[in-house]
């Protein structure tokens with residue numbers, strides 16, 4: 053079992069910046085920390101290519117261990133205020149769309165002090181019914197429940213009140229689902245034999261209840277799964293008609309003089325801010341990234357974009373397994389010194405027989421380059437895959453990947469620890485797709501010595517660059533997102549990793565401008581430049597993804613919710629946005645298959661003089677890459693091809709084409725309008741990778757292999773093979789500043 | 797839906813001879829059936845030391861519960877772990893114990 057885990061405040065860092073290392077241990081009193089440079093992270097002992105270098109660092113040494121808690125579960129927090137403390141009679145109401153009504157008690161809206169047992173809490177109770185709890189201290193707690201479970205995934209108007217004069221309590225739930233379905237409306241009344249007391253300085257919470265103040269790490273419990281819309285708090289007992297009118301009113305403060313708070317989730321979508329539209333300004337904030345820009349109780353379907361009809365997108369979807377920032381205390385820090393070579397590094401932590409690598413990327417000092425080549429680390433893609441658990445949740449994962457589910461220690465640890473958060477490939481516990489993935493948490497699969505997907509296979513490319521003596525800087529997606537083309541223009545050439553799948557719009561624009569202005573891009577991967585995603589301007593280290601419409605999406609996006617909340621942009625495949633990867637790098641994804649890879653054969657176009665530099669030292673009939681770590685060949689896992697309809701530049705040379713693909717290698721959904729039995733590699737000629745090259749009028753050029761498995765062939769035969777030779781030929785020419793010329 | 801014929805234990809022998817294939821058309825059907833059952837309580841391989849040591853585990857019935865390891869079983873060869881997973885899933889799918 054895992055005994056040590058950790059994360060760092062940043063993944064990309066420059067000399068002079070401070071790395072904060074945050075560690076948690078399980079049952080070990082001490083641990084050892086050291087700095088290593090990661091050269092090749094593939095630790096299969098039969099291959100013998102693993103390489104790390106210990107680097108002297110001031111933090112090296114022994115440290116005391118301790119366990120730190122990862123808080124999970126999204127909610128809204130509103131600081132206490134005079135209005136809340138002086139509340140006497142009240143009505144609390146909110147539209148509720150429960151996605152796990154039967155899971156046990158779940159907080160809706162509460163101002164409750166758990167230690168003092170004072171205040172009120174509107175909840176979904178253990179039977180799935182709306183209930184109000186009122187307390188004036190230990191032994192003086194009363195609950196009134198509607199007695200009927202809320203209907204799964206249907207809207208209800210839930211309200212409760214307390215009359216300070218009579219002691220009467222009331223709770224109600226009004227079904228607002230389909231007229232074809234049973235009505236789950238219900239209400240109940242009760243009486244408190246005491247005068248309720250306020251919850252003092254406790255925060256008002258939505259979608260959770262507070263823990264005792266003595267709890268550490270996590271401050272909330274009883275997280276609600278589902279949507280809430282238009283919560284209101286009024287300082288008197290409202291009639292059913294008044295509750296209904298207030299529930300529908302966009303401007304409740306104009307309707308109700310005694311309105312204490314009327315929260316409007318349709319404002320500030322894309323941020324953590326929760327606005328109170330009353331005169332009291334009881335503004336709050338979201339915690340752990342619930343989903344915003346989601347369909348409200350009144351969504352009509354006439355608009356698909358939350359910006360065009362914000363009043364119909366006034367809900368927030370909460371999940372008990374949402375996450376953002378673990379917020380751990382820092383064990384030690386490291387100021388990256390000048391002179392530390394740019395590269396991939398890790399803080400190696402060891403405790404007993406267990407170890408952990410907190411991996412990070414050291415770039416050159418800002419505004420400078422220290423090599424002619426940049427390795428662009430796909431950190432946004434690494435984030436999308438962070439703590440990936442699709443293979444332990446998806447029934448048909450073994451059919452897709454053609455294997456027996458094989459977990460390593462890290463996977464088994466994650467299975468026991470849902471609080472460390474899901475990846476964008478996963479479903480929340482309530483069945484909705486995961487849209488947010490953060491790096492401010494321990495990420496088990498962004499490290500050397502992990503399975504060969506996402507980060508770790510990229511180190512096959514690093515290992516080869518080291519072997520070939522090609523000097524490189526490391527820069528990352530997050531740097532490209534923030535600095536754009538200026539970051540890339542310091543380099544003669546940029547080389548990608550094996551799978552640069554997720555791109556924000558600023559990343560896309562930056563890379564495109566770089567190529568147009570004379571930059572050279574070697575895309576040594578597959579399934580690249582596929583999904584538009586977004587980074588938040590407010591919150592560092594988290595991406596948002598909405599897998600709209602099409603593509604290998606692993607989960608369906610909720611209809612009507614295809615617009616990203618961080619940017620307001622339409623989400624989904626770049627291809628579906630009219631900006632296909634073919635128009636950027638010549639090729640785009642056509643097929644995936646994980647059992648067996650193919651190889652490439654040169655085409656007649658490869659003998660064009662323009663391509664001569666690529667094939668120096670390669671025989672005319674030589675089979676290219678019929679070996680490798682991923683599926684035994686250089687063309688596989690996920691493969692890309694040209695398509696003039698999708699924008700492959702017309703002067704693109706297809707210099708090699710793959711063959712030998714398996715019956716388990718299928719066209720991707722975006723490549724086929726209907727399913728049939730000839731969609732696989734032994735019957736469909738579209739299942740192939742195209743190796744392409746084109747020049748740009750600005751003197752730049754792009755070389756693409758269109759295959760994730762390419763990098764896994766580089767280490768073959770001590771990094772001396774025709775895949776390595778072609779890669780080296782391309783990079784050496786790309787690093788030569790002589791401009792490329794467009795063909796006549 | 798394809799159903800496994802529990803009397804076809806010759807297919808188990810075929811699998812044992814070559815867990816990584818190639819497999820006959822009938823065995824392919826069996827493997828597909830065994831790979832696409834429910835995720836809960838599915839027998840799986842657990843790699844305990846990369847490239848060197850494998851155990852066999854069983855997925856829990858819900859998220860957050862640990863993977864239970866089959867006691868006393870450690871292999872130094874992945875194929876042997878796959879053989880055991882195949883047999884355990886065969887037994888679970890057919891309801892018939894194997895000797």
Ligand SMILES: [Fe+2]
Nearest residue numbers: 551553579690
């Ligand atoms: Fe991917």
